[in-house]
Amino acid sequence: MLVVMKAHATPEQIQAVCAAIEQMGFRAHPIPGAQRTAIGITGNNGAVEQERFETLSGVSEVIRVSKAYKLASRDVKQEDTVIHFPRTGSCPEATIGGRDLAIIAGPCSIESREQAFAIAEQVATNGALFFRGGAYKPRTSPYSFQGLGVEGLRIMAEIRDRFGLRIVTEALDNESLDHVNEWADVIQIGARNMQNFSLLKRAGKLRKPVLLKRGLSATLEEFLMSAEYVMSEGNYEVILCERGVRTFADHTRNTLDLSIIPSVQALSHLPILVDPSHGTGKRDAILPMSRAGVAAGADGLLVEVHHQPDKALSDGPQAIYPEQFARLMYEIGQIAPIVGRTLARGIHVAEPTV
Ligand code: PEP
Numbered sequence: 001m002l003v004v005m006k007a008h009a010t011p012e013q014i015q016a017v018c019a020a021i022e023q024m025g026f027r028a029h030p031i032p033g034a035q036r037t038a039i040g041i042t043g044n045n046g047a048v049e050q051e052r053f054e055t056l057s058g059v060s061e062v063i064r065v066s067k068a069y070k071l072a073s074r075d076v077k078q079e080d081t082v083i084h085f086p087r088t089g090s091c092p093e094a095t096i097g098g099r100d101l102a103i104i105a106g107p108c109s110i111e112s113r114e115q116a117f118a119i120a121e122q123v124a125t126n127g128a129l130f131f132r133g134g135a136y137k138p139r140t141s142p143y144s145f146q147g148l149g150v151e152g153l154r155i156m157a158e159i160r161d162r163f164g165l166r167i168v169t170e171a172l173d174n175e176s177l178d179h180v181n182e183w184a185d186v187i188q189i190g191a192r193n194m195q196n197f198s199l200l201k202r203a204g205k206l207r208k209p210v211l212l213k214r215g216l217s218a219t220l221e222e223f224l225m226s227a228e229y230v231m232s233e234g235n236y237e238v239i240l241c242e243r244g245v246r247t248f249a250d251h252t253r254n255t256l257d258l259s260i261i262p263s264v265q266a267l268s269h270l271p272i273l274v275d276p277s278h279g280t281g282k283r284d285a286i287l288p289m290s291r292a293g294v295a296a297g298a299d300g301l302l303v304e305v306h307h308q309p310d311k312a313l314s315d316g317p318q319a320i321y322p323e324q325f326a327r328l329m330y331e332i333g334q335i336a337p338i339v340g341r342t343l344a345r346g347i348h349v350a351e352p353t354v
């Protein structure tokens, strides 16, 4: 159920409707929009008496949301969600989901301070505003490198100060979630955890944006339901990320499902990024699929970059070289205006020579 407030409803009227919802034992989710505020009602197992709300002052209408996901749906909010990162310390203002494409780049894993700094410098120079590196790694083998943990987070915090890059990193479980929440700007929930509902709920109690990657075989509805888990706890800043799904095709690591972008955008107001690195697993496929992702309307990219991919402790074959990242930024900057987008810093990047 959704209570749609009138365009000029006052904060007091919105507050009074929320209080009435909570008094009935439900949870109220006021979601401000450009035209009006809508208040989602969750926690009800059956129908809520519509009339109870229609008569409250400032209420325009009460709508039943038929879809399984509610807060993630466009019924609640017609316009796109834009996540704002205000200017802080050395970091310039940034957004995810607005006109400006969000480019998140960095190594799969933080391996050492030297490695992370070398890559971060390239990422910053070429115009990205977000740095992503793994400190807690979900590896298929327990014998593979598992990440540096808190030490990796500390290195990334230094990178934020030094290069003005916002930090995105994955939380694997409750313990790492607490650490990531303390150090990072965006909490990544990986594909393998997309349906770890207790972790999603815990992330929903935090007040930091959550980058949610699509599960290895998740349908669109399952993906949006996972976003709903986070939002149902009051954290509305969810960023979706298409990272490829398992199919019969074996020429790439996964099959990057770009068609999910317009489908998500038709149903949900949440931003959606594309990760061509895990989506293909192949260095040479990253640039073409990045172009395609932006052309398809993605709100940005998540790309793995490494200065010495042959020595990488994880995902070396899909990491692009810094020079390739420079070309990617240049080309994306060229495509951006065609699809009504900008690149905050990258648009000024000169054409690379490779
Ligand atoms: C990653 O981003 O490094 C990662 C492990 O991604 P995914 O969860 O999509 O496999």
Ligand code: MN
Pocket: 108, 109, 278, 304, 314, 315
């Ligand atoms: Mn990786």
